[in-house]
Amino acid sequence: MKRFAAAFLSVLFLAVPAFAGASVAQAEEGARLRVDLAGLSPRVITTSSTTLTITGTVTNTGDRKVTRPQVRLQVGDRATSERGVGDVLSGAVIKDTPLTDFTSVAEVLEPGQSAPLNITVPLTGTRAERFGRPGVYPLLVNVNGTPEFGGPARLGAVSMLMPVLTAPGKQATGRSGAPSMTLLWPLTGNVPHVYASPYGSPLVLADDRMAGEISGDGRLNALVSAAASAVRSNSDLAKSMCFALDPDLLATVDAMSRGYLVHTESGNVDGKGTDAAKAWLSDVRSLVGGRCVVALPFADADLDALTRIRPGDPSLVTRAATGAATIQQLTGVTPQSGVLWPDGTPSASVLPALTDAGVRTVLADAGKLAPAAAGGGVTVQGSTVRVQPTDSLVSAAMTGVPSVPDSVTVPATTERAIASQNGLGALAFRAGLGQPAGQQRPDHLLVAPPRRWDAPAEEFTTYLRQVGAFLDAGLVTATGLSALLAADPAASGVVGDGGQDPAGIDAGVVSTLSTLDVQATGLASAMQVDPTKRVKPDDVVEPVRLAELRGASTAWRGLPADAATTNAQAELAAISGRVTVSQPKQTIALASGNSPLPVYVSNDLPVGINARFTLNNNTGLRPEDAKDWYFPASGGKNYFLPVEALRAGRFSVDVSLSTPTGTPLGSSARFELTSTEYGAITIIATVAAGVALLLLASRRIYRRVKDARAGRDVVD
DSSP states (O other): OHHHHHHHHHHHHHHGGGGHHHHHHHHTTOOOEEEEEEEEEOSSBOTTOOEEEEEEEEEEOSSSOEEEEEEEEEEEOOOOSHHHHHHHHHTOOOOEEESSOOEESOSEEOTTOEEEEEEEEEOOHHHHHTTOSSEEEEEEEEEEEEETTSOOEEEEEEEEEEEESSOTTSOOOOOOSOOEEEEEEEEOOSSOOEEEOOTTSOOEESOSHHHHHTSTTOHHHHHHHHHHHHHHHOHHHHHHEEEEEOHHHHHHHHHHTTOOEEOOTTOOEEOSOHHHHHHHHHHHHHHHTTSEEEEOOGGGBOHHHHHHHSTTOTHHHHHHHOOHHHHHHHHSOOOOTTEEOOSSOOOTTTHHHHHHTTOOEEEEOOTTEESOOOTTOEEETTSSOEEEEOOHHHHHHHHOOOOOTTOOEEEGGGOGGGTTHHHHHHHHHHTTTTOOTTOOOOSEEEEOOOTTOOOOHHHHHHHHHHHHHHHHTTSSEEOOHHHHHHSOOSEEEEEOOOSOOTTSSOHHHHHHHHHHHHHHHHHHHHEEOOTTTOOOHHHHHHHHHHHHHHHTBGGGTTSOHHHHHHHHHHHHHHHHTTEEEOOOSSOEEESSTTOOEEEEEEEOSSSEEEEEEEEESOTTEEEOOOOOEEEOTTEEEEEEEOEEESSSEEEEEEEEEEOTTOOEEEEEEEEEEEESSOOHHHHHHHHHHHHHHHHHHHHHHHHHHHHHHTTOOOOO
């Protein structure tokens, strides 16, 4: 999609000069008015459409009052090329004509003030003729006004695509050669919410927002409810849909269903979404039962970032790509074998790990492939991985593309209430609606809505209903994903630029996760299986590995970097913190200069662990050379460290533990000590130093006496 966006934007900049004068005149004051659309009806114009209604609000977002704000609906010529569709998606100035006269919104809008917007257009007479042929038309909600100290100008606008299946009042015509369509329906969280989930302990979430997402009008609940209603009412739509599931999301909700905690600054509290988790999981099982399911990477992790967290080791990529077993366990449905839908096209460095993980097909935008993938997909040269492309134009319409600089126009994609409108228009265009005869159309459309599509519940329902209407009208035909993938790839190609995506995971996040990975590896290597517990060290450390995948989630793009690594840091602390040195409750008196230091160590892990003591702030003590100590699982006792007092009196020392590789365990404990004697080594060293000093002094005296007797000057 990035390559596509760059391509049509470069064309846009060539197109803008034709309207440069209008653009400058309209945009000179900037977007001082924000237009928020609340409704658009109908979403697709057909023979039975009699009116076109748009509702919303206009808000003064500038620092000056605006007088006489007025709104007008404008319509452009039918789109006949991707360039024309791209103009609408990017907010470029297009050639259009008024569909209505300007109507007043308010007399004055002070800064921060809002006023309602309401446009109703009868689709009769000359207005109906503006939509006289089937096709996809640009619509523009244009708001003009006069800002204080300025002149009249366009101060805000929303552009959108309006599909016209049949001109209002005219007879529908038959269609032929319609492409087939498969629709992906992603179910993944906005961001990973897990704070910590240590081995053998309850799930702790960073907040309780997930409870809201999976209940009521929450986004995830709305996605499931809308899809369930759609597949019940339209068998063709049900045939075309394939549900993309995030194993981490399912595992998190499953853990919530058994009771969980929420992390707060004052301590963990009980979560409130247990019943909602049970209900949502039940609804998901009912929805996907017997239907097409594909896996997302665990936590929708950025696969390229995982190769940088652990360079040369593909195990993290493999772990992220093998979530099908989790999906099967929690839903009872086996996902499409060997199919993965990552965010973006994997680079060449990722492909071998995917092959090792059993991935044979990647659903992705083919922008990094050369040649560009056709509807039948591309087998990447040098690998066995097939890339099946999602449709770039439809994805761009639903996800959004960079806006033309200084444009006051925003695309309908940014309007939550009608967020799918441009996606519907792009789908109709790609299906050939209104395109000139002989223009090449794809044989198949793999439609992929935004992975974390955030819209009101009714918008999901509206989108699916309209896609179902396209199927009913014969604009597209339904094809299941398995049937699509059964066909041989249309071509072979090579992966293009495999460098770091500038929009990828923050380099600081990757560095932090890499450091935590090394520490987790050090922990695992220090652990030993306890014969009474029979718990594997890798199982104890597994929560850290999963947290690394969550930290590399594409959901963190554009968000504070610290949030991405919180889970991994908390998981590592939860493990290392279970091996602790206890703080003494009273001062320890060393009975002699060589008395050992008693240290009580607790190991609450279900595995034994090797570790070393470290003494800091120890000017009064000399420890023996570091050695490894073994601490059995689930127990605690006193250990006696051989030390030597370097001085008498009262002093303190900090005692801590770390693995042989240097991973810290627990926190340090301060020991207050008293000693009345020096250690034997110290006494011996002191006596030896005294003897040496005496010998040197005696030698000096002898030489002075000898020189005096010889009558020589004493030479010091």
